[in-house]
Amino acid sequence: MRLFDFSLKLNGFEIDKAKKVLADIQGKTESDFKDYIEEQKKLILQHHLNYNPFYKTFGKAIDIENWNSIPIMTKRHLQQPIEKRLSQGYSTNNVYINKTSGSSGDPFIFAKDKWCHAMTWAQIMDRFSWYNIDFNSSKQARFYGIPLDRKGYTKERIKDLFSNRYRFSVFNLSDDAFDKVLYKFKAISFEFINGYTSPIVQFAKFLKRKNIVLKEICPSLKVCIVTSEMLFDLDRKLIKSQFGVPIVNEYGASELDLIAFETPNGDWRVNSDTLYIEIIDEKDKVLPYGEEGRVIITSLYNKAHPFIRYDIGDIGSLTLDSSERLPKLNSLLGRTNDIVILPSGKKAAGLTFYYITKSVIENDSNISEFVIEQATLDQFIITYASKTPLTDQKKSVITKEIEKYLEPNLSITFKRVDVLKRTKAGKLKQFISSL
Incomplete structure (x- = not known):
């Protein structure tokens, strides 16, 4: 049927x-x-x-x-x-x-x-x-948000049932949660994965730490x-x-x-x-x-x-x-509202700014995720989730790289958190402008 x-x-x-x-x-x-x-x-x-x-x-x-x-x-x-x-x-x-x-x-x-x-x-x-x-x-493995109220949650689970999919929460990206995800991939013959990029990236990082290739434990994928x-x-x-x-x-x-x-x-x-x-x-x-x-x-x-x-x-x-x-x-x-506007008047796409930083930060496997906020014309806040804080040397390298691609005399502040805040839908907004 x-x-x-x-x-x-x-x-x-x-x-x-x-x-x-x-x-x-x-x-x-x-x-x-x-x-x-x-x-x-x-x-x-x-x-x-x-x-x-x-x-x-x-x-x-x-x-x-x-x-x-x-x-x-x-x-x-x-x-x-x-x-x-x-x-x-x-x-x-x-x-x-x-x-x-x-x-x-x-x-x-x-x-x-x-x-x-x-x-x-x-x-x-x-x-x-x-x-x-x-x-x-x-069978679909779905990495999406889900309403947390009882009515909304139940409705989405019923839709998932009729849609031949199993939904994984994107609100908990801990290793314990991913262990449970991995168990499901071993038990269910999923044919495709569909979902938000950032939680899927985090699952891939988890698999790398475990030295696991998903296709090998879920051959139907x-x-x-x-x-x-x-x-x-x-x-x-x-x-x-x-x-x-x-x-x-x-x-x-x-x-x-x-x-x-x-x-x-x-x-x-x-x-x-x-x-x-x-x-x-x-x-x-x-x-x-x-x-x-x-x-x-x-x-x-x-x-x-x-x-x-x-x-x-x-x-x-x-x-x-x-x-x-x-x-x-x-x-x-x-x-269009994710545009970096610099003191000199120069403009750049916010995700370009994010990409510059990403290439430096993620060489360090200590950092799991990060977001960037422009607070004022010359002030930027990099909020990151990690096991241990960034060293002063790493912060200096990141700051110099940003200034190299954008312009000098920018103020870069680093803020470490346990978990990054996502939207109600479960998405991660990588660049935020408060201008």
């Missing part, structure tokens, strides 16, 4: 039909695909201008024939009651409702109509099939798919060596869809089937392939709630050889 498909149908999501529609989209010729995108863009725009009171007000100056006349929508525009943002014919009783994690600093509740959500799942299942993963039969947090090259190498399977990078947003997924060839393929992606500059001008800017996304199927030219809050670029049909992500630098 295809239990996962059945659970989707039970909740009103026509997954079989969605799979067929997705296959038709993917089977289109180059010219037919371009026509499909243009038609779908106009259809979703016209729908919300006609039937969504919130969007009518938001987009009152839109010229239906000029896509660039559409204003950029941000998360802050959507921070009002969900009932005020739904299209006519939709209510909280007949849509899929969820909320964003708030990792961008602007959490909100969102909605998808049931057909849109079915298309989302068709897209996800299609991408995972590249690695011979079938949600109906492949095929692939590890990381999501929601940045995957650095050093971490990818570590996970791959300790898990013994391919590591796949996923980029998505709960309010939208799966945005990009790494192919077996190593390309980061953007979802152009159900989304329309643009990269724009600070003046909202669309940038050519290869140039970095804000990631703007249009959901082509969500009739319940508008996500049209929606600024997801990330900075990225598409490869020079991208096309409308096969766009590929070249870089993803992180959140």
Whole structure:
């Protein structure tokens, strides 16, 4: 029995039909695909201008024939009651409702109509099939957050049961907890791992300390798919060596869809089937392939709630050889609000700052995790979890490396803690700006 498909149908999501529609989209010729995108863009725009009171007000100056006349929508525009943002014919009783994690600093509740959500799942299942993963039969080891209240906890555990997955807590990353995780991998024939990058990295470090390759104790394991947090090259190498399977990078947003997924060839393929992606500059001008800017996304199927030219809050670029049909992500630098602003006026992506420090800190196996906070223009706090404190020599090396890549005369403070604070969803926010 295809239990996962059945659970989707039970909740009103026509997954079989969605799979067929997705296959038709993917089977289109180059010219037919371009026509499909243009038609779908106009259809979703016209729908919300006609039937969504919130969007009518938001987009009152839109010229239906000029896509660039559409204003950029941000998360802050959507921070009002969900009932005020739904299209006519939709209510909280007949849509899929969820909320964003708030990792961008602007959490909100969102909605998808049931057909849109079915298309989302068709897209996800299609991408995972590249690695011979079938949600109906492949057992998933899931490293995600989980609500700690009784009702929320029970609901997620039931969903896990129907989704053929076992969830590991990301709130306890101690060796004792990982010993229990390891036991489960010995007892259960997991086919894939899916979850937040940082706890998976910590599990890989645990395996390295134990001199264990996960594939050797769980031979059924095929692939590890990381999501929601940045995957650095050093971490990818570590996970791959300790898990013994391919590591796949996923980029998505709960309010939208799966945005990009790494192919077996190593390309980061953007979802152009159900989304329309643009990269724009600070003046909202669309940038050519290869140039970095804000990631703007249009959901082509969500009739319940508008996500049209929606600024997801990330900075990225598409490869020079991208096309409308096969766009590929070249870089993803992180959140637009995660920018380092230095006393000289120089700017840098926060994760670039994190990466500089990471290459130095993590040569010391004593450090398990760390985060960086910019308190003022010239003051930075590095909070780290470790068995023993950093030596003055190590602190000096880190400080010099930061100044080498950024600029001199910065104040770097080190703060040691037992456990780093995660978001309510269980994510680790690696760089925080308090400016």
